[in-house]
Amino acid sequence: MKRIESPQNSLVKHWKKLVNTRKERDKTGEFLVEGAHLAEEALKREGAVLALIFREGTDLPGHWNTENTELIEITPAVEKEITDTEHPQGIYAQCKTPEYGADEMNGWRSLLLVDAVQDPGNIGTMIRTADAAGIDAVLLGKGCADPFAPKTVRSGQGSHFHIPVVRADLNEEIGRLRQAGVPVYGTALEEAFPFDEPGRSDTFALLVGNEGSGVDPELLSQADRRLMIPIRGKAESLNVAVAAGILLYALKS
Numbered sequence: 001m002k003r004i005e006s007p008q009n010s011l012v013k014h015w016k017k018l019v020n021t022r023k024e025r026d027k028t029g030e031f032l033v034e035g036a037h038l039a040e041e042a043l044k045r046e047g048a049v050l051a052l053i054f055r056e057g058t059d060l061p062g063h064w065n066t067e068n069t070e071l072i073e074i075t076p077a078v079e080k081e082i083t084d085t086e087h088p089q090g091i092y093a094q095c096k097t098p099e100y101g102a103d104e105m106n107g108w109r110s111l112l113l114v115d116a117v118q119d120p121g122n123i124g125t126m127i128r129t130a131d132a133a134g135i136d137a138v139l140l141g142k143g144c145a146d147p148f149a150p151k152t153v154r155s156g157q158g159s160h161f162h163i164p165v166v167r168a169d170l171n172e173e174i175g176r177l178r179q180a181g182v183p184v185y186g187t188a189l190e191e192a193f194p195f196d197e198p199g200r201s202d203t204f205a206l207l208v209g210n211e212g213s214g215v216d217p218e219l220l221s222q223a224d225r226r227l228m229i230p231i232r233g234k235a236e237s238l239n240v241a242v243a244a245g246i247l248l249y250a251l252k253s
Contacts, residue, residue, distance in 0.1 A: 003056075003073045007081045012074075015053070015082045015094065022146045029097045031148035034084055039093040040064060041158030048095050048161055055079045055090035084150040097148060100137075100164050108136035109182060109203045110252060113170055115219055116143030116210040117240055123147055124155020125241040126208075131159035133248040138163060141170035141219075143210070170207070174222045177205050185251065186215050186223030187243060195229045195246065200253035208244045 004012060017024035018032040025031050030050065033042055042048045043064055051070040054060060060071075079088060112130045117123055123145045130138050140147055147153075147165045174184050185198060186207040198204070207223055209215030220226065229238060229246055238246075 001071045001073060004078055005075045007078055009078070011072075012078050012081055015092070018094070019082055019084050019150055022149065025097070025146065025148050029099075031095050031097060031153065032082065032150070033093045033095055033153055034082075034091070034150065035089050035154070036061065036091045038153065038158055039091050041161045042093045042095050043069065045098075045161040048098070049093045050096055051094040053082075053092040053094065055088075058090035060091070098164065100166055104164070105137070105166070106180070108164070110134070110136045110201075111177070111182075111205040112138045112244060112248065113141065113173065113184075113205055113207040114138065114144055114209075114244075115141045115170055115207065115215050116213075117208070118143065118145055119211060120145040120149050120151040121155045122211065122239070122241045124152040124157075126244050127152075127156040127163065127165055128159040129241065129245040130248060131156075131163040133245070133252050135163065135248060135252065138165045139168040139170065139173055140165065141168060170219055171222075174205070174207070174219065178222070178224070183224045184222065185225050185227050185247075186220045187228065187247065188215065188220060188226040189228055190226075192226035192228035195227045196250045197227070198225065198251060200251060202253050204251050206244065206247050206251060208240055208247075211240050 015032055018030055049069050051072050053072045053074055056073055056075055112135055127138050145152055153160055177184055182203055182205055184205045207215055229243055
C-alpha cells in the first residue's frame with residue numbers, strides 16, 4: 001500500500017486536474033470518482049479502477065474486493081486538493097474511461113441520443129435513467145456537458161459503470177442506425193405524434209436536445225418520427241431529463 005502526504009506530489013496534481021479540467025480527463029482517458037457508493041460501483045466493473053484512494057483513518061468496507069487494486073492512503077491535506085464536495089467521505093477511485101469498439105456499438109439496439117444538453121446534472125440523470133430503463137447505450141453529441149465531470153458522475157449514481165456512455169457525431173450515428181433498421185424518434189413541439197404512439201420495442205433510438213432550444217433542426221430532420229409529451233398544466237415545458245425518462249419508459253419493452 002502506498003501513502004501520500006504531500007499535496008505537491010505529482011499524482012495528487014494529476015488527480016486534481018482530473019477533478020477540475022476536462023482537458024486532463026480527455027488527454028489521459030481517466031476520471032476521478034468520489035464517495036463510497038461510486039467507488040464501490042467502479043470496483044464492480046472489471047478493469048475500471050486504476051487506484052483506490054482513501055483518507056487516513058477511513059475504513060474501507062470489508063466486502064469490497066480490492067485484491068488486484070492499488071490502494072493509496074492520503075492525508076487530510078491531500079484530500080483537500082482533490083475533493084469536490086463540502087463534506088467528503090474520504091474515499092476516491094481513479095478510473096479508466098471505458099472505450100467501445102465498432103462491433104460493440106453495432107450491437108446496441110436501444111439508445112438514447114443527446115444533443116447539446118449542457119447541464120451536468122441533466123446528463124448524469126439521463127445516464128442513470130437510461131440504465132434503469134434497460135437501454136443499451138447513451139450517445140452524447142456535440143455541445144453536451146462532459147459525462148465524466150464530477151457533478152455528472154455524481155448525478156449518474158454509478159450508472160456510468162453499468163451502461164456505455166460514448167461521445168459521438170450524432171449525424172453519423174443517426175445515419176448508421178437508420179441504415180441498420182433502428183427507428184429514430186426525435187423530440188419536438190410541432191408536427192409531432194403523441195409520445196406513446198410508436199408502442200414498445202427493444203429496437204429504437206430516442207433523440208433529445210438542448211434545454212432551451214431543443215434538438216438541432218438538422219438532426220431532427222433525419223428522425224423517422226417526431227414525438228411530443230403533452231403539457232396539461234401551466235408549465236411552459238418539461239425538464240429534458242424528465243422528458244427523456246417518460247419517453248424511454250414509454251418506448252422500451
